[in-house]
Amino acid sequence: MIIREELCTGCLDCLPYCPMSAIVHDEATGLAKIVEDECVECGVCYRARVCATDAVFPQPLEWPRTLRMEFSDPSSPYLSPVFEHRTIARFQRDLRGMDRRRLLDREGEELTISGRGTIEMKMNDVMGRYKRGQAGVAAEIGRPGVGARFRDVEKVARALTTAGVKFEPDNPLTDLMTDVRTGALLPEILNEKVLSCIIEFTVPLASLPRVLSALRDVSSQIDTVFAVDLISVVEEDGSVPTVPVVEAMGLTPSIAGKTNVGLGRPLAPLD
């Protein structure tokens, strides 16, 4: 996003809307400006429509900057060539040709929020993606609201491979890897900044402590935060087998979160 200097009156109304605090007051000109390297192209400032003179302007994006929008604007289609093989990218073909302003101007029913992870446990009752004896784990790097560079995403990915993790092929991050065995990402994207990026995987329950320890170790080596998710099938008696495992590590699972309430049919086998 850019601010067209010739239109900006310096009212500063747009400043608080930026989740990355990338819009700043330029003391020299008295106007607002966007720090290009900090902007994640989420589109919030444009969609907020608080600029009376229409000075906030979504400039066309080129690879690898396209990744910023793809990972930060939940309504963005997949534009980057690396995602072309994805079903969702094909489905969004009509959007991909659209001018960026028109993309951002879509509202309500027209919006497709495709997400940048997978549907994880939302349909586990009918898909059986997570089985008994397994744990689903996600590290949402940059969440909540801090943002992340891909170089930090790569650090986390590399740490996880050393703990034996295999990455979820359906997750778009996998398309950005040059080597899924090491978690190495395309070198030209490492400085790109996004609101968040999700690493997802499934491990046997017995491997959970090792994987979470690796995550804990790498958490001190990155310049951002990540939110950790833990997915588990509920036992017949209502107990959740992952809970005692993480509690033994001194971790406290949240009191609130998501429950798939088992209404999907037919139910998928879990063993």
Next chain:
Amino acid sequence: MTHTNHRQGSRESLRDDWVILSLPYRGPPHVMEKVERFKEICARHGAVNADRPKAWHIFVFDRRENMEAALKELTDAGLGHSVVVAGLFDEVADCCRRAGTKAHTVNHSLGFWGKREKLPRPQVLEITTMCGHALVAPALVTRLAEKVRDGDTSLEEACQEMRRMCLCDIFNHVRAQRLMAGLVESMGAPAEESGG
């Protein structure tokens, strides 16, 4: 997407925050008929965000009784679609039991790791995390709280403004009013005007 998984707050505070969402959200007519039924049921049971059209079938409730009534009717309707309820796990499990179903799979948050000093203070985080995509800026929360304190806007208007940023419309603007009132109170009186 795990964007309802990290809503913050004490048990007491989370009692007015429930979300029901369903997949699929597009498909052939016989599927969409059921989706429409799902939407109609959630809207009728008092979802606080039923006033806006949206691509995602996400319904936010500020009262557990309403969420539970919707869940019961969804169970009885036997639509066969996957349904996810976000909220306090033990209470959701109880609601499931009374509605005639069972918790199948759960997604817990293990919190925020790494450079936590980069996070806004807890009172602001409780509000911003209600948009899981983090489209509600911490600075906007603070700015609007100042405006409420100074009498330049109402609590409701401030929370509707934050809601407007959340593309999925999953931001609980009713709960936000309560959280915002607390935030405004903690800010104290506005700074004295200089001069005079």
